[in-house]
Amino acid sequence: MNRRQDTTRDSRSVRALEDSPLARFLFGDVRMAWLWLILRLYAGWQWLEAGWGKWHNPAWTGDKAGTAISGFVQGALAKSSGANPAVQSWYAWFLQHVVLAYPVAWSYLVLIGETLVGVALILGLFTGIAAFFGSFMNMNYLLAGTVSTNPVLFVIATWLVLAWKTAGWWGLDRWLLRALGTPWRPGLIFHVQADDQRLVHEPDRV
Numbered sequence: 393m394n395r396r397q398d399t400t401r402d403s404r405s406v407r408a409l410e411d412s413p414l415a416r417f418l419f420g421d422v423r424m425a426w427l428w429l430i431l432r433l434y435a436g437w438q439w440l441e442a443g444w445g446k447w448h449n450p451a452w453t454g455d456k457a458g459t460a461i462s463g464f465v466q467g468a469l470a471k472s473s474g475a476n477p478a479v480q481s482w483y484a485w486f487l488q489h490v491v492l493a494y495p496v497a498w499s500y501l502v503l504i505g506e507t508l509v510g511v512a513l514i515l516g517l518f519t520g521i522a523a524f525f526g527s528f529m530n531m532n533y534l535l536a537g538t539v540s541t542n543p544v545l546f547v548i549a550t551w552l553v554l555a556w557k558t559a560g561w562w563g564l565d566r567w568l569l570r571a572l573g574t575p576w577r578p579g580l581i582f583h584v585q586a587d588d589q590r591l592v593h594e595p596d597r598v
Contacts, residue, residue, distance in 0.1 A: 419554045425561035428552060432513050432523075432559055435548045438541060439526060440510025446503035453503070458495030461502065465492045468536040478537035487536065505529060513552075516563010520556025523549040 411420075418424055446452040451460035465487045471477060472484035479487075491498050505525065512522035527549035530542045552559045560566065573579025 420557055422558050422561050424555070425558045428519075428555050428559035429516075429562045431548045432516065432519060432552060432563070435523070435526065435545055435552070436510045436513030438510070438545060439506050440514065443503050443506030443508075443510055446499075446506065452499050458499045461499045462492060462495045464536070464538075465495075468538075471537040479535065483535045502529075516560035516565045517568070519560035519563065519565050520553050523552035523556070523559070527553065 446460075449460065450456045451463075468479050468487055469484055472479040472481060477484075506529065509522050509526045509529070512518055513526070527546050530546040530549060533540075533542045534546070557569070560569070569579070571579045571581050573581075
């Protein structure tokens with residue numbers, strides 16, 4: 393009886409569960425940074441190529457901006473009917489009333505987003521954040537009924553988010569994360585600022 397009570401008490405006192413050694417090795421060990429570099433460059437190039445192509449496409453920019461995305465939405469809406477629609481009704485409502493209502497704004501938002509995600513992944517700049525927004529775009533394309541490379545890029549982006557600490561080790565994150573830190577652990581820059589503020593507010597000691 394006492395042993396059962398001790399087990400219950402111990403389970404209630406648990407606040408965090410440790411990652412397995414395999415998870416720590418894959419997602420937190422810099423020795424695996426080469427793998428994330430390869431996946432990061434592949435995904436980054438795919439996004440940059442897609443965004444760069446839209447910058448030079450008159451259906452995405454200029455006087456005819458919004459033409460391409462309007463056609464894309466119309467195609468997605470055509471897949472929202474039938475017994476087993478590829479596009480769900482709630483997402484079709486979003487496309488019709490939110491995206492199709494402002495095609496020019498969404499056109500520029502898409503091409504800017506794809507370009508920025510591509511550049512950030514290639515440079516290893518805020519890799520976890522870039523991968524998250526990349527996966528968000530992949531999810532939206534899939535919800536619109538477009539498969540293409542989206543499933544593969546979505547999986548890669550998910551892995552990069554999990555490996556955010558080391559995915560940009562061979563990139564700018566190697567220095568940026570150390571300098572900026574995270575919201576729960578300030579980096580070198582904020583430690584220096586905190587030390588300077590403490591020196592200003594503390595009276596001189598004799």
